[in-house]
Amino acid sequence: MSESTPSLFGPFRLGDLTLANRIVMAPLTRNRAVEGFVPSPMAADYYAARADAGLLITEASQISQQGQGYQDTPGIYTDAQVAAWKKVTDAVHAKGGHIVIQLWHVGRVSHTSLQPGGGAPVAPSAIRAETKTFVSNAFAATSEPRALELSEIPGIIADYRRAAANAIKAGFDGVEIHGANGYLIDQFLKDGSNTRTDQYGGSIENRARFLLEVVDAITAEIGARRTGLRLSPVSPANGISDSNPQALFNHVVEELEKRHLVYIHVVEGATGGPRDIAPDFSFEELRKRYSGAWMVNNGYDLALAKSVIAEGKADLVAFGKPFIANPDLVERLRRDAPFNELDRDTLYGGGAKGYIDYPTLADAAA
Template identity: 60%
Template sequence: MTSLFDPIRIGDIPLSNRIVMAPLTRNRATGGVPTPMMAEYYAQRASAGLIVAEASQISPMAQGYLDTPGIYSAEQVAAWRPITDAVHAAGGRIVIQLWHVGRISHSSLLPDGAAPVSSTNRIANTQTYTRDGFVPVSAPRALRDDELPAVVADYRHAARCAIEAGFDGVEVHAANTYLLEQFLRDSINDRSGPYGGSIPNRARLLLEVLRAVSDEIGAGRTGVRLSPLTTFGGSSPLDSNPQALYGYVVEQLAPLGLAYLHMIEGQTGGERHPADAPVFDYAALRRAFPGAWMVNNGFSRAEGIETVASGAADLVAYGRPFISNPDLVRRLREDAPFNTLRADKLYGGGAEGYIDYPFLPD
């Protein structure tokens, strides 16, 4: 019987166990540049089989929240390098999540006060985090078809920067109703032409991005994150037929040879089986995908162990438990109690509530 604590190889990346630290936005970069404190934060959590570093914007226009890091400039690459070195020195593996927020942004965060860009010009019903705190997002501008190759090129460039910064790979963020999912869902994507209308057209941008990233750094170092049933932050309704949409997406991803697929089940940060959500067959998608299958969303210790033992998933990602428990792998192994999360220290600030959570005593 396979254990949550057994090693596994995903694509080109060997892992010491199947416990993943999920990407967690903490808003502790400065001007888009990672800070030295982040090296200690990630190194403390290097016992995870894999760390997926926090979502990081692929370009200046991709940013949606204050003090999130980027992965597109030489300065950012240089600042990430001590972080990846610290994780590797502690025996860990780390990939970075490539992020374009699309319309989930505010003009104050973008170059020259530009409007956010998306598949649509309809504003999202949600907020974002700025110097003035949480404020409603700005109205977006619909990208022209002839602008999309540059977006794909930004993902390619960010993936190359990630490897130069010492990451073991990348995870393309196509979940939580950010840019790539804004193209996927017919509830958001109201365009015509080659990137709108039919499922293959709406999936075109995501598939172009993943092919470009895989070509640049290798499919064995590339993962992708999906969230078929989330309406994260109240920013959008679901697609009219999520099973058909995500079934097609996974069918098209299968031949690419990706290292893993990171599936958020249910509502991000909420119910894994929402009562008002349509019935969704995650197992059918898992059967269609030949790479490693990672699940996420509020899994307990017992659920994580059973999910891997049953073969329903190869890896289980834990989010908030890793914030307050840098030694979460040991706590899961020993069934030890968790530290209390300080919710008021999640976003922004300094070391408090970031690198000062205690480890279990030896």
């Protein structure tokens, strides 16, 4: 869309969608799925209340039971899960919103109690993640993973493809592949977690192979115009690291440019933490390698969001935690109004409290 000076609150054409504004709700794990890892009935209210955002990205949703790393997170691999998500997408679309689902395999960031048959989590290499997961209503150390056999990798790629097909059945406008924050795709990408010696390890080209095969499988199923991807080049989330992230992600983005994904979503800095943890890393180098929509995230306030849009440094800005306590975040940003206080005790698990009961500006005025 032609705009002399792009505005955070102006419309944006994303693939086949016309977004009402350039504000995106980032994926936010809330641990409220019910039996069968089905989205809670409350999820329809939760997402619909935030449909004023130009685009909603759901909480990360596992592509298989093996892909689960935390208790009570929803999946997108059974008919019951698809049916429950359809209620969410219908509610969001009824409000005029757009919504995509984030597809997730956690890899080594899991616990045996969540895995099929109580088995070990899987990873590119048998290197334990120095982090914790959330099981039995408490944080616990991750379990020791096992390295994936070469013969198992095509099956996981097929799980991604089926999950993408299920997402479209559930009425989603598309999917976001979770390639960030130390989960399975990120584990393959980065040499701190990938010490394989086959075609999925060693060189940058080999370590990027799994991501690109997932991208190719999903785009073959639902099309590139309905497929986005999240990356976190320098975030140490979940104990992840790489010895040369600039070269790695320059290559990754150059390969993605050939595939014309509808957007790339980049976590700048440490996920949920400082933006300046890698001062030598150039996000601008990545941006100039990609001609499609560029979404940024991490630590954005109103002033910074408005400036990166106006200067053309990004096309979309994703806000995370502010959306939890402020279902009307877009209107609060538009008015530069104060935010509700976040109840951190209700972030992970629970019921309606801290989930669908935060007041809006309209509520306060009534």
